[in-house]
Amino acid sequence: MPGLNPNFPRRNFHLEIEKQIKVEIEKLLAAGFIKLIKHPTWLANIVPVKKKIGVIRICTDYRDLNRACPKDEFSLPNMDILIDSTSGQGMLSFMDGFSGYNQIKMSPKDAEKTTF
Structure with a gap:
């Protein structure tokens, strides 16, 4: 079965950590960011x-x-090149990856591969 690798067995956590994990997962469920599947x-x-x-x-x-x-045959562009190419533009926007979750919609057919 893909994704079930014996080199990475299911992790067990300390009881206090498990409680905190459960709280976080319940928040994500309530917000609609994740859903239960069988x-x-x-x-x-x-x-x-x-x-x-x-x-x-x-x-x-x-x-x-x-x-x-x-694997993609084309590597990601160098960040310096990306930033330099924005010179002269009226606006530049960055996603804030430091303060919270960034939810980007994915294709429904690929969602099953992100199960945890």
Whole structure:
């Protein structure tokens, strides 16, 4: 079954961490950012990351999914080139990846591969 790699078995967490994980997952469910499914084909472990202010942020370990995806023949452009190419433009926008979740819609057919 893809995504179920014996090299990355299901993680067990300390009871206090599990409680914090549950709270975070309930917040994501309530906000509609994630949904419950049964019998996933793919499965990824979660990685709780403790923030400086003491709260837990839930990250997902997608190493198996990354290995299974075809590699792009074209590398990402250099950030300096991207920024230089914006000179003379009226506006420049960046996504804030530091203060919270950024939800980008994905194709429904690919959503099953992001199960955790």
